[in-house]
Amino acid sequence: MQRKVLFAPGHTACAGCGQAIAARLVIETAGSNTIVANNTGCLEVFSSRYPESSWGVPWIHSLFENAAAVASGIELALKYLGKKENINIIAQAGDGGTADIGFQALSGMFERGHDCLAICYDNEAYMNTGVQRSGLTPFGSETTTTPAGRFSFGNPTYKKPIPEIALAHGIVYVATASIGFPQDLQRKVKKALSLKGPKYIQIHVPCPLGWRHEPSLTYRIAKLAVETGLYPLFEYENGTLTSVRKITPKPVEEYLKLQGRFKHIIGNLEEIKKIQLIADNNIKRYNLLAES
Amino acid sequence: MKKFLEGSQAVAEVVSLCKPGVIAAYPITPQTHIPEELSRMVAEGILSSQFVNVESEHSAASVVLGSTASGVRSYTASSSQGILLMSEVLFNIAGLRLPVVLTCANRAVSGPINIWNDQQDSISLRDSGWIQFYVENIQETVDFHIIAYRIAEDRRVMLPVMVCMDGYILTHGLEPVDMPTQEKIDKFLPPYKPLYKLDPENPLTLGFLGDSDYYTETRFAIQKTHQELLNLIPKIMLEFKNTFGRDYKDGLVERYYIEDAERVIVAMGSICGTIKEAVDDLRKKGKKVGLLKIITFRPFPSEQIYKALKDVAKVAVIDRAVSLGSLAPLYSEIRALFFGKKQAPKQISSFIAGLGGRDVTLDSIKGIFKKLSLNKEIKEEFLDLKPELLQEEL
Numbered sequence: 118m119q120r121k122v123l124f125a126p127g128h129t130a131c132a133g134c135g136q137a138i139a140a141r142l143v144i145e146t147a148g149s150n151t152i153v154a155n156n157t158g159c160l161e162v163f164s165s166r167y168p169e170s171s172w173g174v175p176w177i178h179s180l181f182e183n184a185a186a187v188a189s190g191i192e193l194a195l196k197y198l199g200k201k202e203n204i205n206i207i208a209q210a211g212d213g214g215t216a217d218i219g220f221q222a223l224s225g226m227f228e229r230g231h232d233c234l235a236i237c238y239d240n241e242a243y244m245n246t247g248v249q250r251s252g253l254t255p256f257g258s259e260t261t262t263t264p265a266g267r268f269s270f271g272n273p274t275y276k277k278p279i280p281e282i283a284l285a286h287g288i289v290y291v292a293t294a295s296i297g298f299p300q301d302l303q304r305k306v307k308k309a310l311s312l313k314g315p316k317y318i319q320i321h322v323p324c325p326l327g328w329r330h331e332p333s334l335t336y337r338i339a340k341l342a343v344e345t346g347l348y349p350l351f352e353y354e355n356g357t358l359t360s361v362r363k364i365t366p367k368p369v370e371e372y373l374k375l376q377g378r379f380k381h382i383i384g385n386l387e388e389i390k391k392i393q394l395i396a397d398n399n400i401k402r403y404n405l406l407a408e409s
Numbered sequence: 410m411k412k413f414l415e416g417s418q419a420v421a422e423v424v425s426l427c428k429p430g431v432i433a434a435y436p437i438t439p440q441t442h443i444p445e446e447l448s449r450m451v452a453e454g455i456l457s458s459q460f461v462n463v464e465s466e467h468s469a470a471s472v473v474l475g476s477t478a479s480g481v482r483s484y485t486a487s488s489s490q491g492i493l494l495m496s497e498v499l500f501n502i503a504g505l506r507l508p509v510v511l512t513c514a515n516r517a518v519s520g521p522i523n524i525w526n527d528q529q530d531s532i533s534l535r536d537s538g539w540i541q542f543y544v545e546n547i548q549e550t551v552d553f554h555i556i557a558y559r560i561a562e563d564r565r566v567m568l569p570v571m572v573c574m575d576g577y578i579l580t581h582g583l584e585p586v587d588m589p590t591q592e593k594i595d596k597f598l599p600p601y602k603p604l605y606k607l608d609p610e611n612p613l614t615l616g617f618l619g620d621s622d623y624y625t626e627t628r629f630a631i632q633k634t635h636q637e638l639l640n641l642i643p644k645i646m647l648e649f650k651n652t653f654g655r656d657y658k659d660g661l662v663e664r665y666y667i668e669d670a671e672r673v674i675v676a677m678g679s680i681c682g683t684i685k686e687a688v689d690d691l692r693k694k695g696k697k698v699g700l701l702k703i704i705t706f707r708p709f710p711s712e713q714i715y716k717a718l719k720d721v722a723k724v725a726v727i728d729r730a731v732s733l734g735s736l737a738p739l740y741s742e743i744r745a746l747f748f749g750k751k752q753a754p755k756q757i758s759s760f761i762a763g764l765g766g767r768d769v770t771l772d773s774i775k776g777i778f779k780k781l782s783l784n785k786e787i788k789e790e791f792l793d794l795k796p797e798l799l800q801e802e803l
Contacts, residue, residue, distance in 0.1 A: 149609055151609065167620070174609065175615075176607075177478055177614075177616050178618075179501050180471070180497060180498065180501055183474075186463065189468070189471075190473060190483070194475065194480065195479060197430035197431060198430070198480070198481065204609060225465070229461065229463075
């Protein structure tokens with residue numbers, strides 16, 4: 118039997134794009150009985166430029182902020198037709214489309230209890246418009262709207278805790294994942310889709326262009342974010358923490374020094390200390406330390 | 410069977426007879442009675458739709474976008490700020506060629522905040538690609554919802570339709586209504602058979618990126634459909650007449666005492682009821698006055714308007730909206746269609762009336778006819794303006 122291609126190559130993503138890798142892992146795990154609603158963003162642009170499309174599943178793009186509401190409508194239509202049982206619905210977006218402009222629609226989808234999986238491809242800035250700061254841009258990161266300068270060390274704010282906010286809605290499943298750990302990511306997608314109700318997975322996806330790193334380093338950087346404690350991988354089922362990826366923490370500098378967006382911080386011990394503190398807090402909070 | 414119904418209740422009843430599978434609701438005055446009544450019908454099992462209370466009008470429009478794209482007939486309603494919050498989605502729905510039907514309970518736009526009637530909200534969306542009907546009374550409101558679904562879902566059309574009904578005047582007013590039977594509606598409006606839909610059996614990509622090589626043609630295609638609608642709407646209206654017995658002629662405009670008229674008012678919506686009364690009174694006194702009611706504003710029926718007005722000496726256009734910084738919207742389009750024509754009215758005057766719920770009285774309408782009898786074109790007059798208030802502000 119020939120395997121159906123659900124996310125075809127030949128799209129126009131940059132070399133080393135973490136989002137393209139993640140999108141393919143997600144849809145191949147979800148399978149062909151899936152309908153995808155996609156917010157505006159890099160993924161939408163590089164995969165659906167007429168007259169070509171990478172998508173082997175029914176896929177719809179409407180606007181920047183409404184994929185979760187469009188997905189809600191799809192779910193209601195399938196319910197009306199009596200077809201919901203067999204079909205997965207995924208609403209996917211970037212970090213801006215999730216944490217900022219699309220957050221109201223996403224919160225509405227969670228609160229109303231639609232049987233949909235929301236995926237956030239978190240590359241930590243508005244990459245499609247040229248690397249502007251979003252609510253998920255990490256502390257200290259340089260973007261085109263949080264430049265480093267005499268009076269600035271880059272982004273002065275911390276990542277908006279979307280997984281916790283999703284959790285506060287009382288939804289059935291919340292997880293973080295990373296393309297640095299593809300099997301873990303696929304397991305989480307599979308798990309989420311096995312549960313009824315609203316689900317949220319936030320996937321860390323490096324962006325060579327925006328983070329200013331070698332395209333060949335995408336996996337390594339994604340792994341380092343997890344291994345330093347800066348991007349903890351965890352999983353909540355019905356509000357209970359059911360798994361975390363244990364780490365033997367590496368210093369954050371190992372992660373930061375590979376990326377141009379943190380270049381201004383390298384060598385500045387005080388600023389590095391602030392970022393190390395974020396990792397240390399994550400390690401404590403999620404009990405990430407591997408038993409030696 | 411005739412029923413004495415509130416406009417909103419009548420809309421809910423006729424929408425339920427059109428059997429939408431998905432209804433998205435977000436409240437805004439004066440639209441609220443419509444979703445309230447629909448939710449009651451669902452709660453009592455009269456209607457088997459999926460009814461959803463969403464968190465904004467933006468999402469209400471997005472939900473019906475998603476459900477219609479999944480092949481299910483859908484419905485939503487809004488007004489004023491709500492329609493404007495939806496506007497981004499409304500353009501998108503038309504661009505995706507999705508046959509959504511929406512009721513606009515026409516209301517003024519903020520600021521100052523004003524919950525009363527004018528037509529600024531839907532007029533502001535005239536360029537969105539949506540078909541727009543403006544109805545005069547509750548019977549028309551009922552009938553044009555059935556017509557809206559029929560036209561929207563026609564394979565030759567595949568465009569959304571907005572039924573514009575004046576807030577309060579029609580949404581909260583009561584009138585005797587002939588509510589069509591389910592049997593007749595089913596005959597006139599077959600189940601929705603989508604041209605394309607989101608379906609794992611046949612995975613399509615909808616809402617693609619159309620660059621400069623393709624974008625123009627998508628706009629041209631919608632424009633062409635709008636032009637073709639000017640021929641199609643009259644045909645569907647004939648079918649409507651044969652099924653339901655009510656005759657809206659071509660469904661584009663209504664000519665009321667136009668044939669021999671020397672002075673004619675052009676208007677849209679419930680104000681036409683008042684104008685008809687004024688025409689009746691003045692006709693009794695032997696005055697040759699008439700009304701041209703625009704029912705279909707998008708597509709704009711230029712030819713029908715031209716034919717109706719070309720031999721009329723004096724025309725007044727009433728707009729219940731303003732295009733701030735330019736000519737009133739309906740007025741400017743009517744002026745434009747006479748450009749370069751040999752036969753044209755000698756005068757076309759512009760009146761902006763009934764903004765933010767200001768009453769347009771029978772006397773005001775008669776006053777307009779009187780002003781038309783003077784040999785002076787009025788470039789723009791805000792009807793019943795209160796100059797003393799302007800002094801106050803200064």
